[in-house]
Amino acid sequence: MAQIFHPSMNIVARVTIFGAIFFAAGISLAGWAFVNSPYVTQVNVVREQAVPFSHQHHVRELGLDCRYCHYNVEKSSSAGLPTTEICMGCHSQVWKDAEVLRPVRESFAKGEPLLWTRVHDLPDFVYFSHKIHVAKGVGCESCHGRVDEMPLMRRAASLHMDWCVDCHRHPELAVRPQADLFQFGRNKSLLGGVSTEPLMRAAFTAEGQSAPGTRSIPSATHRKSSDTLKSGSELVAEYGIVTRQLTDCVVCHR
Amino acid sequence: MRTPWHQFAFGIALFACTAGCHRDMRDQPRYEAQEASDFFANGQADRPLIAGTVARGQLDAQDEVHTGKVSGKFSKQIPIPVNRELLERGHERFNIYCSPCHARTGAGDGIIVQRGFRKPPTLHQERLRQAPAGHYFDVMTHGFGAMPRYGAQLTARDRWAIVAYIRALQLSQHATLDDLPADNRDQLTKEQP
Numbered sequence: 001m002a003q004i005f006h007p008s009m010n011i012v013a014r015v016t017i018f019g020a021i022f023f024a025a026g027i028s029l030a031g032w033a034f035v036n037s038p039y040v041t042q043v044n045v046v047r048e049q050a051v052p053f054s055h056q057h058h059v060r061e062l063g064l065d066c067r068y069c070h071y072n073v074e075k076s077s078s079a080g081l082p083t084t085e086i087c088m089g090c091h092s093q094v095w096k097d098a099e100v101l102r103p104v105r106e107s108f109a110k111g112e113p114l115l116w117t118r119v120h121d122l123p124d125f126v127y128f129s130h131k132i133h134v135a136k137g138v139g140c141e142s143c144h145g146r147v148d149e150m151p152l153m154r155r156a157a158s159l160h161m162d163w164c165v166d167c168h169r170h171p172e173l174a175v176r177p178q179a180d181l182f183q184f185g186r187n188k189s190l191l192g193g194v195s196t197e198p199l200m201r202a203a204f205t206a207e208g209q210s211a212p213g214t215r216s217i218p219s220a221t222h223r224k225s226s227d228t229l230k231s232g233s234e235l236v237a238e239y240g241i242v243t244r245q246l247t248d249c250v251v252c253h254r
Numbered sequence: 255m256r257t258p259w260h261q262f263a264f265g266i267a268l269f270a271c272t273a274g275c276h277r278d279m280r281d282q283p284r285y286e287a288q289e290a291s292d293f294f295a296n297g298q299a300d301r302p303l304i305a306g307t308v309a310r311g312q313l314d315a316q317d318e319v320h321t322g323k324v325s326g327k328f329s330k331q332i333p334i335p336v337n338r339e340l341l342e343r344g345h346e347r348f349n350i351y352c353s354p355c356h357a358r359t360g361a362g363d364g365i366i367v368q369r370g371f372r373k374p375p376t377l378h379q380e381r382l383r384q385a386p387a388g389h390y391f392d393v394m395t396h397g398f399g400a401m402p403r404y405g406a407q408l409t410a411r412d413r414w415a416i417v418a419y420i421r422a423l424q425l426s427q428h429a430t431l432d433d434l435p436a437d438n439r440d441q442l443t444k445e446q447p
Contacts, residue, residue: 062365065350071407078287089402090354093371113298115290123280 041158047117050103052152059184060148066140066182077129081116084108119153120144127254136239137175141184142167148184161252168246172232175239320410322395328388334411336418344419347412351404360423372400377420378427390417 038045058064067073069082084107091101107114122128133143140147145156157163167174236243245251285291285299294301303309318324318333334340349358357364360377367373375382394413397403408416431439 062354062369064354067350068354068407076287081288083406085402090366090371093400094366094369112296113290115297124282124284124286125279 036158036160041155041160042119043155043158046152046154047119049117049152050115051100054151055147055153056149056151066147073130074134076131079130084114119155120159122159126252128252134181136171136241137178137181137235138167138171139174139176139181139183142174142176146184164252165247168251169243171241171243171246172236175232175235175241177235319414322388322391322413324388328386328392330386330388332387332414332417332421334414340415341418341422343412344415344417344422347408348416348419348423351407352416355401360420360427374401378424383424383428387414387417387421390420 034040058069059066069086070079071082072078072080084104087101087104088108091098091104095101103114106112143157147153287300289299290297291299293299318329322329353364354366355364355371356362356374356377357367362374362376391413393401394408394416395403395405404413425433431442434442
């Protein structure tokens with residue numbers, strides 16, 4: 001019987017078997033990269049809004065506190081977006097004829113709500129509450145990033161489950177004194193001189209996520225600066241946070 | 255299920271169904287806070303309270319603490335106990351909600367005023383120093399002239415806390431040496447040449 005395959009096919013066969021491993025690895029890597037890409041996580045993606053509202057302008061330049069507009073954040077699960085009336089409190093006099101603010105004036109005159117496209121939106125099967133996080137010393141910056149540097153709102157974190165769980169395992173890296181909750185760029189004080197900026201970026205943004213090993217809160221970093229852990233864990237003790245139960249499924253899926 | 259092909263097609267169809275299930279759980283048929291709705295006329299899922307409804311913990315009492323008035327007149331004094339904790343609360347709330355216009359000092363030249371908002375009177379003028387506590391409460395609850403109202407943002411207790419802090423601010427601008435505790439007084443007189 002004539003041979004179907006030429007002997008040189010042996011090499012092809014070997015390469016294929018060997019290559020299959022890389023192929024499989026490649027596929028899963030690509031899948032992983034896809035799941036963590038801005039396309040899926042919407043990190044740093046800006047949404048089209050009826051009014052191009054600038055946090056940078058209102059928070060950094062005018063110095064408004066988050067709670068001036070998101071006044072429910074300390075007492076409710078939802079932080080809430082401001083009513084048109086709150087905008088008009090100032091914009092009845094400041095920039096009162098500006099074209100960009102026309103939808104705000106119309107909404108106020110007609111009594112119809114302004115429609116904002118949501119930037120953060122957890123799936124409905126996840127339970128989340130701002131109140132507990134604020135009460136236990138997690139600042140806005142830890143989850144929303146440098147809002148004071150955002151001309152347009154965007155996400156700083158993926159909101160994936162592992163992102164939530166990473167912090168629930170190590171809240172000592174994030175908790176702050178109550179006085180710092182609404183401050184930005186204050187991570188220094190928490191770290192006793194060491195900036196957490198790279199750490200936060202590694203943990204919370206897409207850039208960090210595409211570099212394997214730095215995605216979750218890096219253990220190497222917090223071993224190096226033992227101060228962090230100390231002052232952080234002191235705070236954790238002060239707030240009475242019990243990490244043991246914080247990763248139970250029922251905490252977020254109830 | 256006569257041929258493998260049918261089974262295959264059925265399998266695919268079953269699989270396709272699970273895609274539907276997935277979406278449903280992410281966006282379940284219920285409204286979240288502030289969600290838009292095409293069911294209600296004004297497009298808002300949040301409904302205003304039906305007249306006469308009293309939500310738990312939101313008793314809208316008509317007593318002095320909630321209106322700032324006793325028998326139609328503004329309360330002269332703050333009707334809740336004033337202590338350090340209340341003052342600190344007032345300090346924080348004043349800086350959040352009032353300082354953009356009134357400035358942290360109460361002088362009335364806050365950042366929004368610098369950007370063209372009507373200038374409020376200084377809180378240190380004689381008329382306002384003599385004004386009853388209830389007047390401040392009322393200004394916050396209902397607004398005053400060009401000033402917006404803050405009734406929704408501030409609970410009654412927070413509004414009284416701000417009144418208490420404003421009194422402290424006013425005192426700070428009109429304090430005499432005798433108002434200081436003895437050791438601070440010594441310190442101050444010693445430092446003077």
